[in-house]
Amino acid sequence: MMSFISYFINGLSLGSVYAIIALGYTMVYGIAKMLNFAHGDVIMIGGYVVFTVVSTMGLGPVAGILLAVILCTVLGVVIEGVAYRPLRMASPLAVLITAIGVSYLLQNIALLVFGSNPKSFTSVVTVPALKLADGKLTISGETIVTIISCVVIMIGLTTFIKKTRAGQAMLAVSEDKGAAQLMGINVDGTIALTFAIGSALAAIAGALLCSAYPTLTPYTGSMPGIKAFVAAVFGGIGSIPGALIGGLLLGVIENLSKAYISSQLSDAIVFAVLIVVLLVKPTGILGKKINEKV
Amino acid sequence: MAILEVKNLEVYYGVIKALKDISFEVKEGEIVALIGANGAGKTTTLHTITGLIKAASGNIQFDGHDITKIRGDKIVGMGMAHVPEGRRVFAALSVYENLKLGAYTRRDKNEIEETLQMIYKRFPRLLERKNQPAGTLSGGEQQMLAMGRALMSHPKVIVLDEPSMGLSPIYVNEIFDIIQEINKSGTTVLLVEQNAKKALSIANRAYVLETGSIVLSGDAKELMNDDSVKKAYLSE
Numbered sequence: 001m002m003s004f005i006s007y008f009i010n011g012l013s014l015g016s017v018y019a020i021i022a023l024g025y026t027m028v029y030g031i032a033k034m035l036n037f038a039h040g041d042v043i044m045i046g047g048y049v050v051f052t053v054v055s056t057m058g059l060g061p062v063a064g065i066l067l068a069v070i071l072c073t074v075l076g077v078v079i080e081g082v083a084y085r086p087l088r089m090a091s092p093l094a095v096l097i098t099a100i101g102v103s104y105l106l107q108n109i110a111l112l113v114f115g116s117n118p119k120s121f122t123s124v125v126t127v128p129a130l131k132l133a134d135g136k137l138t139i140s141g142e143t144i145v146t147i148i149s150c151v152v153i154m155i156g157l158t159t160f161i162k163k164t165r166a167g168q169a170m171l172a173v174s175e176d177k178g179a180a181q182l183m184g185i186n187v188d189g190t191i192a193l194t195f196a197i198g199s200a201l202a203a204i205a206g207a208l209l210c211s212a213y214p215t216l217t218p219y220t221g222s223m224p225g226i227k228a229f230v231a232a233v234f235g236g237i238g239s240i241p242g243a244l245i246g247g248l249l250l251g252v253i254e255n256l257s258k259a260y261i262s263s264q265l266s267d268a269i270v271f272a273v274l275i276v277v278l279l280v281k282p283t284g285i286l287g288k289k290i291n292e293k294v
Numbered sequence: 295m296a297i298l299e300v301k302n303l304e305v306y307y308g309v310i311k312a313l314k315d316i317s318f319e320v321k322e323g324e325i326v327a328l329i330g331a332n333g334a335g336k337t338t339t340l341h342t343i344t345g346l347i348k349a350a351s352g353n354i355q356f357d358g359h360d361i362t363k364i365r366g367d368k369i370v371g372m373g374m375a376h377v378p379e380g381r382r383v384f385a386a387l388s389v390y391e392n393l394k395l396g397a398y399t400r401r402d403k404n405e406i407e408e409t410l411q412m413i414y415k416r417f418p419r420l421l422e423r424k425n426q427p428a429g430t431l432s433g434g435e436q437q438m439l440a441m442g443r444a445l446m447s448h449p450k451v452i453v454l455d456e457p458s459m460g461l462s463p464i465y466v467n468e469i470f471d472i473i474q475e476i477n478k479s480g481t482t483v484l485l486v487e488q489n490a491k492k493a494l495s496i497a498n499r500a501y502v503l504e505t506g507s508i509v510l511s512g513d514a515k516e517l518m519n520d521d522s523v524k525k526a527y528l529s530e
Contacts, residue, residue, distance in 0.1 A: 028352055072295075168394065168395060169395075169398065171387060172387075173385070174385055178378065178382065179383075180345065180395075181346065182346075182370065182382075183395045183399075183443070184371050184398045185395075185398055186365075186367045187367070212357075
């Protein structure tokens with residue numbers, strides 16, 4: 001029983017990371033109607049920034065995360081402005097291929113700068129592990145911090161979208177860019193803001209992910225990136241609560257299959273669940289279609 | 295005085311010339327109608343004025359400013375609101391949220407609240423349904439919402455694209471009454487309509503578009519009695 005709880009909580013923690021990454025996918029998809037496949041690699045860049053600041057320069061983890069957030073935010077805005085904005089009127093396929101290109105570009109830049117040898121990442125978490133039930137159940141500091149970060153980010157983001165002018169502009173742009181412009185909303189600016197937020201979250205996800213799984217390579221971001229994309233589709237792409245539910249479910253399913261079925265098959269099981277969900281509900285768990293009256 | 299003046303406007307879609315040397319003006323306080331058949335260039339003209347499409351050549355003056363090259367979102371703040379064809383309300387957002395987005399360019403909370411109350415007074419049905427998603431409204435109600443949303447920016451000029459499209463005759467009459475009321479309260483109206491009869495009945499002046507050119511213009515009452523207009527646009 002204790003081991004089940006432990007696997008479950010670790011699953012929630014992994015799922016929280018997926019959820020934070022999935023937010024970036026789902027917001028960008030909701031607003032720019034594109035899949036930013038380079039999103040996973042922004043996580044990896046965030047990881048390397050934290051690594052460089054903490055392990056090479058010897059500064060504290062807070063400085064590392066802060067710098068990673070700033071640099072990834074800038075990176076996200078630059079990627080959008082240079083690679084995606086010129087393609088706003090192009091076919092979705094051209095944008096998708098560009099996104100894959102950006103993904104390889106980031107991986108290869110990291111390869112060039114940091115080499116292919118895995119770096120051993122020092123955890124940014126200094127919170128001590130929590131021992132429960134007379135020491136039978138240990139919850140690591142990383143797990144606690146990850147889950148709390150996810151909750152804080154969710155609440156913050158939801159409040160931002162509901163309460164602020166920029167948040168309402170994001171909702172308007174996600175529904176109808178032309179009509180949003182007719183309201184006086186700067187559509188390009190709003191899309192850039194979405195990339196900025198998504199990339200800042202990717203930096204945080206990178207720090208948390210590398211703290212829990214401390215090997216950093218130029219490909220560190222790609223698998224979590226794809227799984228977070230699955231989580232976003234799973235929960236209903238475009239939906240923020242969907243990203244949370246999708247991410248958490250995915251993390252729990254993955255960890256429990258690793259524990260009780262097979263660690264080799266865990267990814268296959270995750271993707272099989274996705275296929276089943278999409279067969280039953282093609283819009284994802286919280287994805288909905290609004291019937292427009294004419 | 296002309297609040298909106300369009301001079302020698304030309305617009306291309308790729309290699310196809312959609313607007314050929316269009317010139318017209320709207321004076322402060324007027325209702326001006328652009329009428330014409332499908333594909334004559336009415337919507338293209340409006341989209342170019344409000345910055346959704348770029349002009350190849352020509353010049354658009356609005357309220358003393360050259361707005362030909364100004365981004366669409368900035369034009370709203372300068373005092374021109376556009377109610378697009380097909381209403382394009384934000385279906386997933388509530389009526390209230392739609393109206394609030396209409397005031398996106400304004401900052402003063404008290405003034406926005408004042409306008410909101412005025413709009414609820416003019417469109418009581420929007421008040422009744424303020425928490426309902428806009429997508430669940432009927433076509434006529436959506437048209438009212440789209441107009442109310444445009445009025446939330448407190449415009450000097452309101453541009454209406456096919457407000458009667460797809461509406462039942464009762465709603466058509468109601469919408470045209472509201473357009474006249476909006477005009478009486480001081481807002482200049484530029485109206486594009488396929489329902490030429492209705493449009494001419496409320497307009498001061500009108501321009502007739504045919505395949506991207508203005509072929510006829512003048513006093514709305516006179517155009518109503520013009521034989522070629524009668525034959526082409528007013529036959530029942």
